[in-house]
Amino acid sequence: MMTRRTPSRLLRGVAASIGMITLLAGCLSPQQDTALQALNSDRSAHGLRSLSPQGQLQAKAQAWAERLARDNRLYHSTLTDGVPGCWTGLGENVGYGGSIDMIENAYMHSPPHRANILNGNYTQAAVGVATNGDRTFTVQEFMSGC
Numbered sequence: 001m002m003t004r005r006t007p008s009r010l011l012r013g014v015a016a017s018i019g020m021i022t023l024l025a026g027c028l029s030p031q032q033d034t035a036l037q038a039l040n041s042d043r044s045a046h047g048l049r050s051l052s053p054q055g056q057l058q059a060k061a062q063a064w065a066e067r068l069a070r071d072n073r074l075y076h077s078t079l080t081d082g083v084p085g086c087w088t089g090l091g092e093n094v095g096y097g098g099s100i101d102m103i104e105n106a107y108m109h110s111p112p113h114r115a116n117i118l119n120g121n122y123t124q125a126a127v128g129v130a131t132n133g134d135r136t137f138t139v140q141e142f143m144s145g146c
Contacts, residue, residue, distance in 0.1 A: 028053065031100065031129040032062070035138050038104040039117060039125065046118050051125035056084045057141045058126040065128030065139040068094060072132050077139075089144035091116040096137045100129065103138045116142055 028036065032053075040050040060082035068074060079090045093113045097103040107113035116122075121144045128139040 028058075028127075029129070031136075032058075032127050035100050035104070035127040035129050035140075036125070038100060039127065039140060042104065042108055042117050048118060048120055051122060051142070053126050054084070054124040054143060054145075056082060057124060057143055058128075061126035061128035061139045061141045062130075063128070064094070064141075065130040065137050068096070068137040068139065069130035069132040069135070072135070074137075083141075083143065084145075086146035087143050088146060089119075089121055089142075091119065091122065091142035093117070093140040093142075094138070096135050098134065099136060100138060103136065107140070116140065 036051075036053065043050060060077070063082070064077045074094050074096060076092055076094055079092060083090060093107055093116050095103040095106055095113070097106060107117060117140070119142065122142040123145045124143045126139075126141040128137075128141075130137050
């Protein structure tokens with residue numbers, strides 16, 4: 001049975017969605033926030049809009065960063081693992097270095113990583129950050145939604 005959505009019900013649903021986005025943005029760790037700001041700063045410098053974190057994608061990025069730090073090596077995830085069902089494009093950057101800024105700089109000097117960061121088709125992103133000793137590992141997940 002289908003129920004008719006009145007304008008007030010629709011507005012409550014939109015408000016709840018906006019609240020969830022705000023809540024998610026407030027849940028990033030300081031390191032994740034720094035990594036997301038670095039990514040979005042590079043996008044902004046090239047005339048692209050900032051990307052906001054997406055919940056399931058954010059969980060995937062953080063879990064993968066923790067795995068890389070635990071294994072103390074770099075390798076990519078299976079792109080579709082842990083990704084919401086409705087997407088048209090996916091990308092991933094993984095890296096490690098002495099700091100988040102150093103890793104972001106390396107991404108921007110690597111053509112394939114830079115292409116992910118500056119892809120104007122992506123609508124959502126996520127970042128994961130973990131450490132192992134003096135190494136910082138970052139994961140950037142990108143998604144074009146439906």
